[in-house]
Amino acid sequence: MNIDISNEHLPVYEALASAVRLKMIQLLAHRPMNIRELAEATELSSAIMTMHVKKLEKAGIIYTDMIPGKAGVQKLCVLDVEKIEIAFPANLSQIKDFHQFDVSVGHYTDFQIEPTCGLATREKIIGEFDEPRYFLDHDRVNASILWFGQGYVEYKIPNFLLSSNKPEELEISMELSSEAPDSNSNWPSDISFYLNNILLGQWTSPGDFADNKGKYTPSWWPSIINQYGLLKFLRVTSTGTYMDGNKISDVTIGDIGIRDKQWTFRVAVNKDSEHVGGATLFGAGFGNYNQDIIFRLYYTKEQKQS
Missing domain, CATH: 2.60.120.260 (Galactose-binding domain-like)
Structure with missing residues (x-):
């Protein structure tokens, strides 16, 4: 992902400004996980985890996919970037x-x-x-x-x-x-x-x-x-x-x-x-x-x- 210092990419900076969401990225780097698994790994409720997932999804850092599960349909979270490059402003x-x-x-x-x-x-x-x-x-x-x-x-x-x-x-x-x-x-x-x-x-x-x-x-x-x-x-x-x-x-x-x-x-x-x-x-x-x-x-x- 290539971003710059502009309001357009503010959701990315907001998504990364959280210890919980950084932990989620580390977990998803190993394998895709559903919301319940992420909640258990971070010791949070599923409702709070859903909020964090939406932040990362809005930033384009992860994407989610609805797949069949044991108790019905579940939301699977998948890491969608390998790296982020930030272009700082140059001399005009x-x-x-x-x-x-x-x-x-x-x-x-x-x-x-x-x-x-x-x-x-x-x-x-x-x-x-x-x-x-x-x-x-x-x-x-x-x-x-x-x-x-x-x-x-x-x-x-x-x-x-x-x-x-x-x-x-x-x-x-x-x-x-x-x-x-x-x-x-x-x-x-x-x-x-x-x-x-x-x-x-x-x-x-x-x-x-x-x-x-x-x-x-x-x-x-x-x-x-x-x-x-x-x-x-x-x-x-x-x-x-x-x-x-x-x-x-x-x-x-x-x-x-x-x-x-x-x-x-x-x-x-x-x-x-x-x-x-x-x-x-x-x-x-x-x-x-x-x-x-x-x-x-x-x-x-x-x-x-x-």
């Missing part, structure tokens, strides 16, 4: 603008994949599982989830940078996981990222997750397969390329043709990788984050000489 002259472009996971312009594979919209599965030909189906542009065992999908992205704009940083965010037959939380996969045919770097996904229902995953979706991924932030800067703040290569923003009028972005699982465990891309309407693949190009405006 240094604040960067950005161009943003969102691309749906099904709006790829090229692909070469091998099973296991498949794709689906929010309403239905497209074609059949493990048949790459359905990646050419006319409905694939509406896909909100896709997965493949090996190969790549590739996207074209327009670039609206003006000649007077100085590019500073490219940020690409997406929800990702591995691709195991059915699912497996311990299924590492080396996923590579390319921009304009330049290898930005590689990230190893730890698994393909189905232990909990994805927050936005449709109710009709089978429970034994991909439910959610991890929200990853890939940043290309003047000093290198980073995944969630960790440097993964020395490729800089000056190396990737950042002023080209369009970019080509590829997500790949290469056959010669150490861990060939596939890839799953989640878009809006699937997984734990209601977003597509988001490209943000941060820039500063060059000052005219007087």
Whole structure:
């Protein structure tokens, strides 16, 4: 989660300003728990615990899901963030603008994949599982989830940078996981990222997750397969390329043709990788984050000489 010092994110600060709610976050980091379990662990009543749950839910730190229990329906609380980054105000002259472009996971312009594979919209599965030909189906542009065992999908992205704009940083965010037959939380996969045919770097996904229902995953979706991924932030800067703040290569923003009028972005699982465990891309309407693949190009405006 990325927040700043503004009233918009006040619910987050309010949610964290409580020893009880910090304890709840620590408990939920181990496993999802219902309200009764949280109340017992913190020695509070269920009524008071419900108030604390609402605070964390409003802040987007947890989400709740109604599931069947021994005594009827129960509210299960699930931790929804891995970390929170706070952007403090900078000098106003240094604040960067950005161009943003969102691309749906099904709006790829090229692909070469091998099973296991498949794709689906929010309403239905497209074609059949493990048949790459359905990646050419006319409905694939509406896909909100896709997965493949090996190969790549590739996207074209327009670039609206003006000649007077100085590019500073490219940020690409997406929800990702591995691709195991059915699912497996311990299924590492080396996923590579390319921009304009330049290898930005590689990230190893730890698994393909189905232990909990994805927050936005449709109710009709089978429970034994991909439910959610991890929200990853890939940043290309003047000093290198980073995944969630960790440097993964020395490729800089000056190396990737950042002023080209369009970019080509590829997500790949290469056959010669150490861990060939596939890839799953989640878009809006699937997984734990209601977003597509988001490209943000941060820039500063060059000052005219007087």
